[in-house]
Amino acid sequence: MSDVLTGSCMCGKVHFEVREPATDLYHCHCSMCRKMHGTAFTTYAVAPKDSMVFTQGADNLARFDSSPGVSRFFCKTCGCQMTIDVAAQPNDRWFMPGILEGAQHPGAADTERHIFVGSKLPWLHLDEKLPQSEEA
Amino acid sequence: MTTAHQESLAGGCLCGAVRFELTEPAHDVYHCHCSICRKLQGALYPTYGVVARTGFRLMKGADNLTTYDSSDVVHRHFCRTCGSHVFEDTNYQPENVWFSVGTLDDGADPGGRAATERHIFWESRTGWYEPGDDLPKIIKFGDETT
Numbered sequence: 001m002s003d004v005l006t007g008s009c010m011c012g013k014v015h016f017e018v019r020e021p022a023t024d025l026y027h028c029h030c031s032m033c034r035k036m037h038g039t040a041f042t043t044y045a046v047a048p049k050d051s052m053v054f055t056q057g058a059d060n061l062a063r064f065d066s067s068p069g070v071s072r073f074f075c076k077t078c079g080c081q082m083t084i085d086v087a088a089q090p091n092d093r094w095f096m097p098g099i100l101e102g103a104q105h106p107g108a109a110d111t112e113r114h115i116f117v118g119s120k121l122p123w124l125h126l127d128e129k130l131p132q133s134e135e136a
Numbered sequence: 137m138t139t140a141h142q143e144s145l146a147g148g149c150l151c152g153a154v155r156f157e158l159t160e161p162a163h164d165v166y167h168c169h170c171s172i173c174r175k176l177q178g179a180l181y182p183t184y185g186v187v188a189r190t191g192f193r194l195m196k197g198a199d200n201l202t203t204y205d206s207s208d209v210v211h212r213h214f215c216r217t218c219g220s221h222v223f224e225d226t227n228y229q230p231e232n233v234w235f236s237v238g239t240l241d242d243g244a245d246p247g248g249r250a251a252t253e254r255h256i257f258w259e260s261r262t263g264w265y266e267p268g269d270d271l272p273k274i275i276k277f278g279d280e281t282t
Contacts, residue, residue, distance in 0.1 A: 010172060038238045040182075077202075079177075082178060083220055099175050
């Protein structure tokens with residue numbers, strides 16, 4: 001198994017590599033993340049920023065600051081949400097495991113959990129095997 | 137039981153540039169596990185509601201949408217400011233609009249779930265996250281259950 005994770009947007013203009021396994025993995029149910037992705041919930045992995053490299057198309061990313069210090073980057077062409085930088089954690093970068101090639105596991109399986117469950121869609125059934133927290 | 141008047145649902149992207157209303161509930165709701173939908177919305181499986189075009193009103197921000205054609209017949213519209221995928225059109229069902237359920241305000245229920253909610257393209261799922269519900273799991277788009 002390769003130690004390097006590879007990911008890309010749908011249209012293929014933007015590619016990245018994650019050269020170290022993720023250190024954190026969670027499913028977020030907050031209303032902001034739902035609207036950002038248009039999904040029932042979102043899934044994020046966190047990797048050391050130095051290990052995450054855009055190998056193609058970084059100039060095709062648009063940036064949206066969803067709150068002060070939280071910058072989200074998506075492909076201008078296909079709208080794929082790809083990464084997040086958080087000013088308070090300058091050594092980390094968030095990426096979306098759903099866009100890894102071949103549905104690779106991002107790593108950090110022991111950290112996988114649901115967060116902001118207090119905000120989740122009331123009708124969404126969660127995998128009860130994972131830990132849940134009301135907020136972060 | 138008589139059907140109560142359906143209140144309209146409102147939705148939009150995160151930044152608020154694009155807003156829409158539904159004047160009728162969705163008649164179809166599903167969670168899609170295909171790799172195209174995953175990559176478009178940066179999620180493990182997006183959830184879509186299907187509504188008659190007559191029940192979908194784009195209230196604001198048509199000029200702030202970018203359209204990406206994920207195939208010759210599927211046209212996806214996202215906000216160019218925040219990137220939120222709001223809705224899509226298809227050539228094969230021009231009478232319908234697909235909307236991203238996560239864009240509804242306040243986590244509103246899109247309607248139509250009791251009869252239709254299901255997982256589709258189940259065999260394309262990531263394999264490491266199991267939704268853990270009892271909904272039907274469809275192999276592709278039609279009626280082939282696993």
